[in-house]
Amino acid sequence: MLRRLTNNFAPLTLAGVALAWFVPGAFTWVTDGSHRLLGQPLLSVFLGLIMLAMGLTLRFADFRALVTMPRAFLVGVVGQFAIMPLVGFAIARGMGLEQGLAVGLILVACCPGGTASNIVTYLAKGNVALSVAMTMASTLVAIAATPLLAGALAGAYVDIDRWSLFAHMVTIVLVPLIAGTVLSELLPRAASAVGEVLPLVAIVLVILIVGGIVGGAKDLIRAHAGALLIATFLLHLLGFGFGYAFARLMGLASREARTVCIEVGMQNSGLGSGLAKAPSFAAQFASASQAALAPVPAALSAVWHVCIGSLLASWWRRRG
Secondary structure (H helix, E strand, O other): OHHHHHHOHHHHHHHHHHHHHHOHHHOHHHOOOOOEEOOEEHHHHHHHHHHHHHHHOOOHHHHHHHHHOHHHHHHHHHHHHHHHHHHHHHHHHHOOOOHHHHHHHHHHHOOOEOOHHHHHHHHOOOOHHHHHHHHHHHHHHHHHHHHHHHHHHHHHOOOOOHHHHHHHHHHHHHHHHHHHHHHHHHOHHHHHHHHOOHHHHHHHHHHHHHHHHHHHOHHHHHHOHHHHHHHHHHHHHHHHHHHHHHHHHOOOOHHHHHHHHHHHHOEOHHHHHHHHHOHHHHOOOOOHHHHHHOOHHHHHHHHHHHHHHHHHHHHHHHHO
């Protein structure tokens, strides 16, 4: 039952976004800052829990295993932080997006791969071990890469505080990820026991975050629907396409190329939404309306990447 629910994350995400559109209050409590846990906004807590869940599925041996597939691993990580940020910047420039939308699109493009990519890779008959390794590695690399890349590219629109973004990445990504891995190492049986439900927990939390952003920005989405939908669709369509082409160009076999394609095309949209929603990030905008627009591209990107990814997975699964 749990596996069936996890494998249907695409329709679950779409259902969550649809519900958030018609019943915003069912989701906005996650993102509006009105609820706090241990002094932290609920959104930051949920992002930390997602990273903790990822950590609980890992062991220190997984980090050492990265050396067994250096070529595919390096192609994937380079593709993640070269292709997507440049594509995001090019779309923002080419479409002439206004400040908030442009910064939000670039920010999510600079984020690491999402955990849902591991599920899509499994369904697409890709290399799941490589997918997990790439997600883990890109998440770690993103702690430094995301602030640097976002600062360089989104800096064309607004002065990005790289150190604040870096500190936020450490708090909600690095610390819980390491904590989860340590717990997995110290309590392997307990970690294994909860391992089956962790992907579903992560998906539910992402849906709540995305739904909260969509529900809270309903009027903004309606006002900018055309540009938003086209820009986020192009970001992921080109990400998947260039990811696969780059992997094949670098000599990877079809199975590994599928994996790289999926990892590059699927971003951690929940993290992108959370970073853009942070008060310290919003304070960088001169206009409150532009600051409110910044988290929206990440929320919509979650819809597009699961749709495109699931369609690709179905096609590849049929091909074998």
